[in-house]
Amino acid sequence: MAQSQQELISLPSISSTCADRARYPDRPYNHGETFFFHELLEDLFNPLNENKKKPTGPAAKRGPAKSNKLTPHEARRNIIQKFISRWRKEVGNDIHPALRLIVPEKDGARAMYGLKEKAIGKLLVKLLNISPNSDDGYGLINWKLPGQAAPTKMAGDFAGRCYDVLSKRSMRQGYGDMRVDEVNDLLDRLSHTQEEKHQLPIFQKLYNRMNAKELMWLIRIILRQMKIGASEKTILNLWHPNGEALFEISSDLRKVCWELTDPTVLLDGDQTGVTIMQCFQPQLAQFQMHDFQTMIDKLGVTSDNNEYWIEEKLDGERMQMHMIEDDSVPGGRRFRFWSRKAKDYTYLYGSSFEDDNSALTRHIKDAFDPRVTSIILDGEMITWDPETNKIVAFGTLKSAALSEQRNPFQGTGIRPLFRVFDCLYLNDKNITQYPLWERRNALEGAVKNVHQRLEIHHYQTANSADAIDPALRKVIEEASEGLVLKNPQSIYQLNSRNDNWMKVKPEYMTDFGESLDCVVIGGYYGSGHRGGGLSSFLCGLRVDENHMAPGTNPMKCWSFCKVGGGLRAGDYAEIKHHTSGKWKDWDRTNPPSQAEFVELAGGDRQHEKPDVWIKPCDSVVLEIKAASVGASDQFRTGFTLRFPRFKKYRTDKDWKSALSLSEFVALRSRVEKEAGKNKEFKVDSKRRITKRLKKEILIAGNDNKVKTPYAGPKTKLFDGLSFCVMSEMIHPYKKSKAQIEQAIKENGGAIFQSATAKEGIICIGDKRVVKVASLMKSGLASVVKPIWVFDALKQAEVDGFDRQRLLLPYEPSHMFHMTEELRESVEGNVDDYHDSYARDVTPDELKRILDDMIHPKNYEFSANAFLSQLEERGHGLGELPGSLFSRCVARFVSLKTSNSETDSDFLIAKNRFLFAGGVEATEDNEEIVTHFVVQNESAEMMRVLREELAARRGRLPRIVRLKWIQDSWSEKTLLDEERYAVTI
Known part of the structure; x- marks a missing residue:
């Protein structure tokens, strides 16, 4: 382990050409034809999908089918194992063709198709020869939008919409005759073409030979959105005990399939380390919530070993560079680049010193010591601006690399810069087991800085927690991302996030972030369980007099940020309730009526354009938390919030009292001044709690004071509402008719003794008395149980009295009798388990809900x-x-x-x-x-x-x-x- 830097550099190398020939000496070959594509559906996809829906807790144990003793976890493994066994028997030991379709998101050998939902929708419209303005055509292209052509249950599920359209026009009613190999061949061809004229014939062949169900799953494969209820870890480990381990260090599905054919033959330790020209999963820095001293203690800093390293955390893309001597390529050196997610970027950064399409390698011919024959470097690819000598925001990296490809020697434009902080492989030797300080010595001996192209990342040594505060303050002033603390004695652990590396970012610290009241000006439709509704919102700042051009609409807002995190179902329901019928489709042609109220960044390009927009006067105000503010050309204000999160819905504010541009500029200036003061940074691990005092109240009929929970002030929750209480309350506890009426009156409601005394009256009843039975028979009105009154009051206090005017929506458990017109709305206020979206359930309700919920079962899970x-x-x-x-x-x-x-x-x-x-x-x-x-x-x-x-x-x-x-x-x-x- 104490091998010197000179010895590391002088280690002998092998011929890369020979290595390529020897890479898969025992590649398996199948003895039979691959399965029909529809057999994947019948034997794997559909069974796993059905198994995914089964409960795993007590409900599963109470199931009626006593003969089926398998838990869903066991059933899942049984389904996969049965498929694998059949493949080995009927096809052979090469399961790679099938796995490319089962876990397509892990198939690094197949290029990205460059096809998203909308592009596939347009292809299908042309393929089926239907009008894009027809119901089906519009539904395919605008797949997130709810509407008549695509009911709410299909909104947000693109593959489901495709099935709905294709099933009406399918060339086959039964399954098709395409085999797995044929499907893979066509998908390979599809991945190598980016032009519609070449994509359409491929889709035509697939359409001719598959039915609607097969095409639905094929579209999921193309989009790499399978969600079949089984991860690649489960599948690979059932194929071979070392399957997942080898995939973690190689990110190569083909390598796993071709090297692991016999489940009885296991890999040894040398076969599970980094390999030249083979992508691996890198080590990551640990998240922290502790104070600085605790971080240092966890790093292993002691009195005997009291040194640790501090590095700047770079705002770029994690990248691994592999280089090997190869006389067959110009310049004699061959390169490969992979991102953290195993995406191959060699096409962008270069495969050799003489690669004409290189954005990097052609500039680093002098970067390596002549004795280096092979090396793997771990680092961050960032965007560098030579004119300002500063890092540019991460989102510009790819465009900078493409610009560098086209104009490699322009000298002044922004460019990719590879900052290297680790060396993992040198001259055919895996050095991940060496301590960090020795790997750093090897790095500095093997690599030389090439100004603004490839540079060794700087670090500073420290001995105590006191060094973190000034270092963090410095990177914050420079608008950097944060710090990484490293233990120099640590080895490199693949695919691990451990305490040897720790990151400290400003958003983890106190004294950062403000709550801002912003106007909602746009909305974005969601997918999955948010399909058919708005899942995130575009928020804006008011354009006030200081920023308003002559003739500008005084109601105008500039786009500022997007928020979707932190919203629960009840919050979505409240926003929908107050904005229903007021949204308008976003028109890309930007007619005057739209531009008068909402202005986006990018001019005609319309950055962050929403699906729908709303006038500020018709909209709502949201209070948003943020970690910090950063510059952005994607929003009209020129800046946006980092990590925005919904805090609450401000019912007490309208668009006129929301944050304006001038108010925000002043607020930002104040925060920056305060940030510059000499304040101690602390990790946000302890938060202040506000105590509320309880009151002692006298219970009628008792001589002594009895301590009871504070009931809260009287409110105006029911202000403007009319009630007719027709019976006493029986469940879940008893209340007299007079007590119910008193609770309503004390909170602003009006009481009438006739259900027909006023239009829109709310009828309250918990017993089938004559009045209630007569109303139910007439079918003219619904009857609400009294418990709704008390649930509404209780939830108003829980949610905060600034939201008291937001009435709790009716739920099925609140209804004694429902008209059919009201039923759909009421049933939509709870989930499948009848858990409320808008209120806190009682312990008894929770017990009933959990009896039918999916319970965690596998306690061996890590x-x-x-x-x-x-x-x-x-x-x-x-x-x-x-x-x-x-x-x-x-x-x-x-x-x-x-x-x-x-x-x-x-x-x-x-x-x-x-x-x-x-x-x-x-x-x-x-x-x-x-x-x-x-x-x-x-x-x-x-x-x-x-x-x-x-x-x-x-x-x-x-x-x-x-x-x-x-x-x-x-x-x-x-x-x-x-x-x-x-x-x-």
């Missing part, structure tokens, strides 16, 4: 490993919560009860918290707890909680109900804790 995989895959999060709670350290405060089901509910929520990246408090991390999560709000629970808090020192964490975890999990976004705060 949350950390899974989160690392999610980070590697970026957009592969899909419907999963991912790392929702990755910055949270929670103490769970509970009482053992006699009700095992209640304890089970608590355990489920806790396991979901841990699964989604949360950390449970222990003695080691007690000082950095961010949340107290309580099981219920009983008197005994409050006593235990007060004892816990009394023993703590320093600032208090957030105290939230268990519902915060459950709702964040359900909504797949981290919700604002203020809605779930517990008062003690």
Whole structure:
């Protein structure tokens, strides 16, 4: 391990040509024809899809089919294993043709098609010879939009819309006769053409030989959006025990299939390391939520080994460069470049010193020591501006590289710059097991800086946590992304995110970010479970007098940011309720009526153009949290928010009181001045909690004062509404008719004794008394249970009284009787398990809901490993919560009860918290707890909680109900804790 830099450089090399010949000496060849394409559907896709819908908790155990004892997890493995066994028997040991179609997003050997949903929609319109303005044609091209041609259930599901259209015009009713090999050949041809005139004949052949179901799955393969309920890890490990391990270090599906043919022959250690000219999954920096001293402790800095390194975190694209001697290429050196997600960028940055299409390699002929015969470098590809000597925003990297390809020696334009921070392979030797300081010595001996083309990334040594603050302050002043702390004694761990590398970014720190009130001016339709509705919103700033040109509409707004994170279903429902019927389709021709109210960046290019827009006077105001503000040419204001997240809906504000351009400029100036002051940076791991005092009230009929939960002030929640209470309340507790009427009147409602006394009256009843039965028989009105009144009052207090005028929508459990006209609307206010989108359910309701929910079962699951995989895959999060709670350290405060089901509910929520990246408090991390999560709000629970808090020192964490975890999990976004705060 202590081998010197000179020895590393002088290690002998082998001929790359010989290596290529020997790469797959035992490549398998199949003895039979590949399966028909429809057999993938029948034997794999459809069974896995159906299995995905099965419950995994107690509901599964209570299923009627006693003969089927397999859990969904076991059934999934059984389906895949059966398919693999049949393939080995009937086809052979080369499963690569099938896997290219089963997990197409992992097939690095096939180029991207350059086809998105809209482009495929246009191809199908031409193929089917239908008008783009017809219902079906319009639905294909505008697949996210709901409408008559595409019902809401199909909106956002492009493949589903294609099936709907193709099934009416299919060339075949039964399955087609195309085999897997034939499909792969056509897809290879499709990936090598970017012109419609060549793409259309390929689609024509597929259309002629497949039915609508096959074409639907083929479109999912082209879009690389399979979602069949099984990951590549499961499939590869069932093919071979080393399948996933080899894929992690190679990112090569073909390598896995061709080298791992016999499941009884396992790889040794030397075969699972980095290999020249073979992409691998890089090591990543760990997220942190601790104070600086805790970070240093976790890095392993001790009195005996007290040095660590600080590097600037670069805003670019993680890149690995492979170089090997090869006399067959001009210049004698052959290159390959791969991104973190295993995308091959050799076409862009160059394959040799003499590559005419190179944006980089032609400029770095002097970068390597003559003794270097092969090398793998790990670094960041950034965009550099020679005129300002600064890094340019990451989004410009590809355009800068393409410009450099066309004008390689212009000298002054922005260009790609490769900043190298690690060397992993040198002269045919894998050096990942060497400590970082030795790898750095090898790097500095093997590579020389080429100004503004390829440079070794600078680092500074430090011995204490005190060095982080000034370094972070410096990068913030330079608008950089943050810092990376590294342990110089650490080895390089492939596909790992561990404590040897830690990143510190401004958005993790306190004193950054403001809550801003912005006007919604546009909307974007979603896909998946948000299909058919607006999933994110374009927000703008008011153009005030200081920025208004003569003759400008005083209601005009400039585009400022997009927000979609943090919104729960109830928030979407509220926004929809207040803006329904006021949205207009965005017209790219930009007629005057549209331009008068909304102005985008980019002129005619219309950056970030929404699907629909709305006049500010008809719109709503959202309060948005942000980590920081950065320059952006994608928004008309010239800047935008980094990591914007919805906080709350401002019912107390209209567009006139929302943030203006001048107000924002002043606010930004103030924040920048404060950021420049000598304030200590602290990681945002502890948040202030606001306590609310309880009141003691006197219960009628008692001589003594009885402490009860604070009932809250009287509100105007029911102001303007008329009620007719026709019976007492029976469920879930008893209330007299007089008590119900008193609750309504105290909160602004008007009481009438006749259901027909006024138009629009709300009829309340919980028993089939004469009045209720008569109303139900007439079919003229619905009857609402009294519990809705008290649920509405309770939720108004939970949500904050600035939102009190937003009435709780009716749910099926609130209705004693429903008219058919109201039924669809009411049923849409709960999910499939009858869990409310807009209110907090009671423990009894929660118990009933969880009885039918999917419960986590596999407790051997490694949350950390899974989160690392999610980070590697970026957009592969899909419907999963991912790392929702990755910055949270929670103490769970509970009482053992006699009700095992209640304890089970608590355990489920806790396991979901841990699964989604949360950390449970222990003695080691007690000082950095961010949340107290309580099981219920009983008197005994409050006593235990007060004892816990009394023993703590320093600032208090957030105290939230268990519902915060459950709702964040359900909504797949981290919700604002203020809605779930517990008062003690």
